[in-house]
Amino acid sequence: MKRIAFVVAAPATAEIFLRGHIAALGERYQVDLIANLHQHYPLSVSANKIIHAPIHRSINVWLDFMALLALIRIFSKNRYDAVHSVTPKAGLLTMIAAWVTRVPVRNHTFTGQVWVTRAGLPRNLLRSLDKLVYSISTHSLVDSHSQRDFLLTEKVIQRKKSSVLANGSISGVNVDRFKPDSGMRKIIRDKYGVSDNDLVFLFLGRINPDKGVPELISAFRRVSKVYTEAKLLIVGEDESGMFDDGSIEDSFMGKLIRVGCTSEPEAYFNAADVFCLPSHREGFGSVLIEAAACGVASIASNIYGISDALVDNRTGLLHSVKCEEDLIAKMIVLVSNPRLRKQLANAAMLRARGEFSSSVLEQELVAFYEKVFLDGEFTSFYR
Incomplete structure (x- = not known):
């Protein structure tokens, strides 16, 4: 059975956005969740294993280096067939660690750009890091069509190996939970x-x-x-x-x-x-x-x-x-x-x-991984 690891910095990201995805993929694959568990966020995610990695959202060179080493150790030990990161810091560290350990499928989901509201050197530096994440991933998902257009215009990503699932969003909306009451x-x-x-x-x-x-x-x-x-x-x-x-x-x-x-x-x-x-x-x-x-x-x-x-x-x-x-x-x-x-x-x-029903997004992500593991091609997902 293929093994997939989702990597986030904050456990809340997994609980809010990835719970349905992990459950849907878990019916076909072994799916682990890697997150900073020291934040003590209550999790109900139905992952095969939940693993701690000290990924922090704020920039700290030493802590980020330690998180990178932790991810390298985790990937080396577990030999995943695919890793999938969400959010900028987790994406950078995950893609580097997965590239170093030669994880064959390296996917990242872009969920917005910190550097959009910056100027000068900070903007250029953060933009270059997003370009690095894309360049060493095997495929990048983007959570909206207009964001993908922006990233294409900024030359952060290319049409080849980038796509949007359905009408966009990370996970859609659970219409059984979010309804008039x-x-x-x-x-x-x-x-x-x-x-x-x-x-x-x-x-x-x-x-x-x-x-x-x-x-x-x-x-x-x-x-x-x-x-x-x-x-x-x-x-x-x-x-x-x-x-x-x-x-x-x-x-x-x-x-x-x-x-x-x-x-x-x-x-x-x-x-x-x-x-x-x-x-x-x-x-x-x-x-x-x-x-x-x-x-x-x-x-x-x-x-x-x-x-x-x-x-x-x-x-x-x-x-x-x-x-x-x-x-x-x-x-x-x-x-x-x-x-x-x-x-x-x-x-x-x-x-x-x-x-934007969550069930549609979950089905699209399952189909995405079926295509990835079947022949490694993404043609049917191009927008």
Whole structure:
């Protein structure tokens, strides 16, 4: 039986995005998961083996070198037929270690580029590392068609040995989990003192400047002064520390509700009326199709990746990236026009459930590996 290893830095990446893929591939192959288990994230992934490797997301030359040695030892011992990395740091270390140990199939999934928002030497250096990852992989998957077009334009990848599965995203959306649920809506809104008449804007994800959270907070401050029924719910890990002292919440007098990490994002999507993702960079924007599957319209920045997940004026509204004025304008449109909000939400739900079901992505990845192991060709996957 063929052996595949998926490699990620954070266990949460596997739990959120790879659980279905590993289960589907596990019916045909032995599939191991390699991750930094010291993060103590509870895992329900049905892997053959779960192996620790000290891969850290932040750059540290010594720690990264030690992680590389650990991966080389793991690959040498287990003799995998294929390794598959997800996220930038894991991709770089995994592809180097797999190339050194001569793993025959070396696949990486591009999920967005850190260097897009950088300039000068940092941008060029990080871009060159992505080029290296591609050059020593045997194939690269990209989680959106617009991101692949961008990478082709930037000459990071080539059409040969790069592709997108189905309509994009890493794993699609679990439509049995992410669906409209009035019970969940009531529980969350009651918990945080939100009335039926309040209109809730939601941000859910990692909280940092690249996600556009500062401009969302600033935009909401102005919107909430005009529309007193508006509230902003921000859910996720505060990587930036902007909420550490509580001063932001205090300044909103109860209109801004702050929640930490959650294992039930579907509950918060259901509690919301509009989802907001004013991100500066995204590979795809999976939260947009999760919100859509729950019957929630979205406002998001008009950048590659997001433009695959949201169709402007059909399933949501796109605003100019980093433009607070345009973000405010789109928020006002959806506060003041409930009919449009409902129309967008219904269309978003139908599209998410019809075009981005997780079962479709899982079937495509299984077919991808069947093709790889059968004859090593990728022709049927070219887009």
